Amino acid sequence: MIATVADWLGAACLVAGAMLGLAAAIGVLRFPDSLSRMHAATKPQVLGVLLLLLGIALRLRSMADLGMIVLVAVFQLATAPVAAQMIGRAAYRSGRLDRDLLDADELADRGSGGGSAGSG
Amino acid sequence: MITVLAVVLTALLSVTALLALARLYRGPSLLDRVIAADMLLATMIAGVGAEAAVNRHATTLPVLVVLSLLGFVGSVSLARFAVREPA
Amino acid sequence: MTGPRDGGREAVGEQSASRRGRFGRWRDQAIALGWLALVWNLLWGQISWANLASGLLVGSAVLVFFPLPAVTFGGRLRPWALLVFASRFAAELVSASLHVARIAVQPGCRPRGAIIGVELRVRTDLNMALTAEAVTLVPGTLVLEMDRESATLYLHVLDTHGPAELVAARERTLALERRIVRAVGSAAELRRIDNPPVEKGTSP
Structure with missing residues (x-):
């Protein structure tokens, strides 16, 4: 009984994770500039991978594998924001953003940094 | 149920990988390609993990660990490279 | 009257802070070692004495050969x-x-x-x-x-x-x-x- 419920829940998690990944890919393809694409690539994708790992854990149901799954989840949570921040900073510094799509830019107002790089 | 699940997951992940590949091909800058490659790697993690979950075996779990670290190292090093590269 | 007392308390505080600094650094390293050993055990997929020992060994090698700037954890977990x-x-x-x-x-x-x-x-x-x-x-x-x-x-x-x-x-x-x-x-x-x-x- 419990096994069946866990199986179905795991299957639902797998499908939900895959669908979030798909939405993230659509966002990466459709969003107009690099920074918006970063948003799609970090958030729905991280949650998608986490849901998928939850699905795996629910279907495997063994302690030894659970440790490794938790490890992958922790790596994802710890590394995805760092990578996103580095790519975002690189995108901003090389001026690769659409200023028409920005409502405010307090980083450029600060004075230093690549404020003038965006006009080229 | 297993067959349906496998088919649905395969379809979703294949479309995801194709979209990421399209961005990888079109991406105007190196950073867009880095993002798309990261996306593609995450899809690979999803694919390997989904296969392990559907067939109920744990032999490929270490691959997941390696892939999740590989994506991080790859994006960070390419981002550093992109900062140095002018325009 | 409050001046010297405050100064004295400050000096004492400084002294204990430096002693706590050394102890805190040692404690930070020990905590990092513990986490590394745990990760090692999780990577092997099971927690055993052999894995614990090799994890401590590898963890201390990592801490010795790849020293990182110390992040002091001043608070406490709630x-x-x-x-x-x-x-x-x-x-x-x-x-x-x-x-x-x-x-x-x-x-x-x-x-x-x-x-x-x-x-x-x-x-x-x-x-x-x-x-x-x-x-x-x-x-x-x-x-x-x-x-x-x-x-x-x-x-x-x-x-x-x-x-x-x-x-x-x-x-x-x-x-x-x-x-x-x-x-x-x-x-x-x-x-x-x-x-x-x-x-x-x-x-x-």
């Missing part, structure tokens, strides 16, 4: 606040992911963004790192730059429709910082968060 933070974090992760996913699949939507600077109230490296990580993972925001001097995070906010949402994003970030400090911060940091010094006009 389990209840940690639980509050974790559950709010999970809820925001889900809602933010659904939001971005909805924008992505909505036809004809060109999301506008904005870059705002949020000045954090607690200026330790650990707090900045934790807040930046959490902010990047949760609601529609992405950290672009950090200014370590003024503890300011510069965020890119996706899908904004006016100044009101920028204020909301700033408040969300500060609320997130408050939850993090409540979970892992020290008592002094907690006081700073709960009754912030009113210095907007006077401080440069």
